[in-house]
Amino acid sequence: MTDPLKIAIIIGSTRDTRLADKPAQWFADFAAAERPDLTFEVLDLRDFDLPFFNEAASNAWVPSQSPQAVAWQKKIAEFDGYIFVTAEYNHSIPGVLKNALDQAYVEWAHKPMGAVGYGGVGAARAIEHLRLIAVELQMVPVRNAVHIGGGDFMAISPLGKNGEMSEIAGHLEGSAKALLEDIAWWGRATKAARA
Template structure:
């Protein structure tokens, strides 16, 4: 069965990402032909990148890197839930991505972003990173506005149309994850 990881890309206290990630998971788990798992970066306690060798070499030394590598390797694709901080993604998500290389290769990725402008600038940066990691980023994305999808900028109340956009994103992530399976089996 195809496995998709939903990565909560913020570790900030009081973050909106946990509620957004839970919403993505609740919508996603209604599908019976795919397995989804919520992956919270808070659970991995990754320090600032502390590996001696470049991730492309695959010579991970640190126990936290090995645990993270096993988790990411277990998925066929991803939905990354990202805030937009200073026109980009969070440092925590970028750091978590940078720890690994081959575990990301030939997998699909979709994005659910949030911020004052819907987090779209964070996603544009993540698309560039995905390309370098040989990931297939899907076209559809969910862009949640702090003004219209949150109450008081902190209580998540997505507009009804956002679920349709999320389902389109999930459809694409699943389809591309399955299409890339032959490349991962080599």
């Protein structure tokens, strides 16, 4: 039996008033219960204090000099796949998430990625943009994603009812299961290919 795949759940916002904690914790708990064949770890960008990308080049070409970037690279290298929890800012991902993606290259390559997005349209545009960035980083974007939008978004947002994730979980579980299945399938395939 092979070791279980290790999947990072990356919180892609650092705002003081972010909503990310609710969907990230819900998804981490759901994923752990649904897929005991995988292991999950939540990574919060607040914990990494990444500077703005200011290296001579990507670490695909030149080793990074920033100690924070190197620590980030070492951490994300531990994983077989990634699920990003993202808001949608002006039809794209938060700047801190883009910066975190830019701080590595080698570590992302040939691994699957998916997303849990929240916002008025379920962060659909941000997730599409995230997938385009992932392709350039040689990740494998998976088809399925969790989109928390419209009434579900307003049900949990402080801008609306500020309710608990349990109020909308039934609407999200099907897409969450599909996302996890995609990550597991592509995670096994890419891990075998990397070996």
